[in-house]
Amino acid sequence: MHSFLLALSLLLAQAPAPAQAPAAAQTPEVTVPTWPNPTCPVMGKPISARLYTDTKYGRIYICCKTCVKDIQDDVETNYKASYPTTVKVENSVCPVTGSALPKLTEGQKPVLVVLQGREFRVADAKAATLASEDAQATLAKLSDPKLIDVANATCPVSGGAVAKNIFVVHDGRIVRLSSIKVIEDYKKDAAKYLAKALELRAKQDAQPQPKKAAQ
Numbered sequence: 001m002h003s004f005l006l007a008l009s010l011l012l013a014q015a016p017a018p019a020q021a022p023a024a025a026q027t028p029e030v031t032v033p034t035w036p037n038p039t040c041p042v043m044g045k046p047i048s049a050r051l052y053t054d055t056k057y058g059r060i061y062i063c064c065k066t067c068v069k070d071i072q073d074d075v076e077t078n079y080k081a082s083y084p085t086t087v088k089v090e091n092s093v094c095p096v097t098g099s100a101l102p103k104l105t106e107g108q109k110p111v112l113v114v115l116q117g118r119e120f121r122v123a124d125a126k127a128a129t130l131a132s133e134d135a136q137a138t139l140a141k142l143s144d145p146k147l148i149d150v151a152n153a154t155c156p157v158s159g160g161a162v163a164k165n166i167f168v169v170h171d172g173r174i175v176r177l178s179s180i181k182v183i184e185d186y187k188k189d190a191a192k193y194l195a196k197a198l199e200l201r202a203k204q205d206a207q208p209q210p211k212k213a214a215q
Helices: 002-014 067-073 075-082 125-133 135-143 180-188 190-206
Strands: 052-055 058-061 111-115 118-122 167-170 173-176
Touching (some): 052 067, 058 075, 058 135, 111 125, 118 125, 118 135, 125 135, 135 173, 167 180, 173 190
Antiparallel strands (some): 052 058, 111 118, 167 173
């Protein structure tokens, strides 16, 4: 009996270990970064994440659509009510151009920009204008300078032209979309739409560029 048990234990020791199931690959998360004001500057009520109006200072979130006109009639006052404090961000890379900011000793002075309670620097006056027009993507790249902007001109979901300030962040990339209405559709088949966005950008790059007029 003792020899039988010894032989059995030796046999079990030599048996191969059961195969481990491969770890499931993580799917890159699709996010929509936001930097909202907590209350509507017009009504003083909690904001809706889906209701906002874009200004030269970035996005101001509101509680109802009727507040849009009041904000646009007095952007300065409503912006200050929405973002009463300003945080200085010490960035070394321009979130618009993606290039390193010039040092003061190099004879070029970066331009200060204020968007949604954040003060930061951009490369020049042109970059400052673009930062204001494309505030949400600018803030996303300010928060994460490693983000790559696909800069697709055509929405991979709807096939229509993209809108400013409408995008998702997916797998380290900013993917431009035509409307907030297609965001959920993008999330349902994110890998497909990211590939489509990259394909669309490649087609953009392949198109001949218009010649500049002679000076």
